Amino acid sequence: MAKQVKPYVILIIGAGSTGLALAAGFQKNGIKALVFEKDASLTEKSRDWNMGLHWGAAVLRGLLPDTAWERLQSVQVDPNVPTKVLDSMYFLNSQTGERIGAAEIDNFYRLKRSKLRALLAENLGIRFEKKLAAIEYSADRTTVTAKFEDGSSETGTMIVGADGARSVTRNLIVGLDSSASCRIPYAATFAQASFTQEQAIQLRSFHALYLAGIHPDGYFSFFGMQDATDAEKPETWIFFFYISFGSTLEEQDKMAQWSNAEKLRLVKQKARQYADPWKSAYEWLPDDHPVWYMGFTDWDPGAEGHHWDNHGGLVTLAGDAAHTMTYQRGQGLNHSITDASKIVKAVKSVISREKSQEEAIKIYEEEMICRAGNEVRMSTQNTAMLHNWEQVLQSPLMRRGLKKD
Template sequence: MGNFTGEPQTSIAGLPVIIIGSGRAIYAKQAVVGRCTGLAIAHGLKKAGIPVILFEKKPALRFPGERDWNMGLHWGMPILKSLIPESAVQALHSTQVDPNTPTKRFDTLKFVNGKTGKVITRLPSPDFHRLRRSKLRALLCKGLDIRWNKRLKDIVFEHDGSRVTAVFEDGEQITGRLIIGADGSRSTVRELILSPDLAAPLRLPYVSTFVQAKYTREQALFLRSFHPLYIAAIHPDNMFAFFGLQDAPAVDKPEDWTFFFYISWNSPIEEQLKEAKTYDNKERLAQVKFLSKGFTEPWKSAFEWVADDQPAWYFDMAVWDPSLPEHTWDTMNGRVTLAGDAAHPMTFRKSRVSCVRLFSRSNTLQERGQGLNHSITDAGKLVQALTSAPNQSSAIQTYELEMTNRAGAEVRCSIANTTMLHDWNRVLESPLMKTGLQQNK
């Protein structure tokens, strides 16, 4: 990383904010892209009259073989709406997994015993939007200056103390006033401003395998009968599972619906590393299909009905806490910062699914899926700071102080939460869970 400081600041008027979008692929055969954080920031800055350019490593918005996800957005929705154009706000309903059904003002997420199917508890889920990532990204890409197929190689901080240059692998160099790393959990920007070792996510002893699949009309109707959008399970054998809708383009064609489901479990790091050398898609799917045999519906049938060569998506869980002292980076006079997954990858980050927070001390049980909400909050806070602070250096300082404290606490909560969800006895010790068990006997 080029590092040039000490010279007097010059005017940055007219220089663009540079947003680095997609992060590196975690696996060679899988393209992993970040959330819509960078797009939301870009729209907010454009509204404020600040020039902005986004750089994406992807060659295009969509490409063959790219996997799609769905994401939960609730308390972050008002922030997103404040950043994007009104036309995009009006079109947000079209990005939902079920665009034909309006979001309920109040719904519940049902948690069942993964072995017996008995309801453990129901969590309130007000204004909970489930959005398809591909559709949301396509919507938010409209009206922005996006440069595709651009891989960041280096960052050079100019002598004047106010300009910064992004150097790309193809040799192009773009100078701006600020570089924002919104390039996912394996952020190149994070590596450049820290080091590969300090920027590396902390691997946890938990893994998960996801599947997306379509079924026959009868099968699809059966699977969706458990809940039109989502249902979760905590298994006595220390596993967690989620089942939800990925896409329902037409109400009257269940055979065209796509479902999204997974099981997660404890897996020591040594075992993860060993399996990574020998397991391919066939072994990953066989592994999770075997685990599903001990589950209640809809997981039992959902996994049983998919073919043995059905594509599966395996992930080891990892986090990165921006509030740790050793993770503090130099903003170089407010010329570089991080947002979204680049700043605070959390557990279940890749799945964008709802989880639970179970704390014995606080007696709380809250709906999860916080990664996207925190990322959109980053976008709102960063745009607010850049448009209201007296100078850019103080803007970035203000933004990072709030972001690292807020998101750091959430990263730690996600670790505690994941640990809890994969320990049946600890789940049962949660006071609110006990209340839920009593209420649902």
């Protein structure tokens, strides 16, 4: 039997959805976990988005107390629309508006990220303004210390880096040369906006929650709800939509320097070649409406040079920090929640003395690297195919929808 280390304290770096779900899972199982977040609060950054939870729903339920799971409906982009046992996401030829396909989805929760984080964070006692600077390991391989930029430190039994696609934890354990996300020659311009009552009703008539569009010119697009809390006031609804397109790294570097008005102008030009709802939504945006632009990246934990030393199970990665993937196939949150569940299971096996910490974390990492690494590669392939009209019908999204591979 493996020797149990007491007290058992998990240090979680990052208060995103992964880190908070992980902490909630530990709390549910009576295991002490401390969450460290570099920002001053969960709401410090104004940018918000939404995420799809489907095959990972049962996994998340296992991490949450029943009282929190029962309120999951309240954190959906529209809490007034019950989650269907079976729903469909429609794919349109976004130039003509013709439907070219549909993906059936079981129990598809469309969650507003800020609301999900607030739900997961309840009673966790997050430590804010803690930016990781270094990691130190004890000589006897029983403890690990997180050192922060403010000069403070915390020692625990394990560190889990759940600090996102630009993970500092990943930088520290993989090395700067290999830890940087791989840039992909695709980019997107995102918008969130409210409209007049009449306009909002018209835009939502295409689908209550989400719609995907594929353009023959090599563009992919999404249109859906971000917040429809007040069902009786369409003018308060917030829509979330984007157009993505092929863009070389040189073009991305140039566009990153553009003004907001220039980025909006370009995407409005593309939207003129679209059918509704995209055409009208972009046309109705004022020329000074804020948008954000982002080049696509990935990071495959199974790629050559991406292996890390976990120092006998003292440090590991989860979520986007472990497997940054493109988002058109909607798999990121589901894999991240699965990571959290498997880490909780691993730690429980250590505390119960069924496994050593080194063995338990090795098992977690081997499974995660295979499962999520495969999805990173599939999602990147999917992104390329969705931007190629000749190949789009063979893309994983069109063939498999949002189902787990």
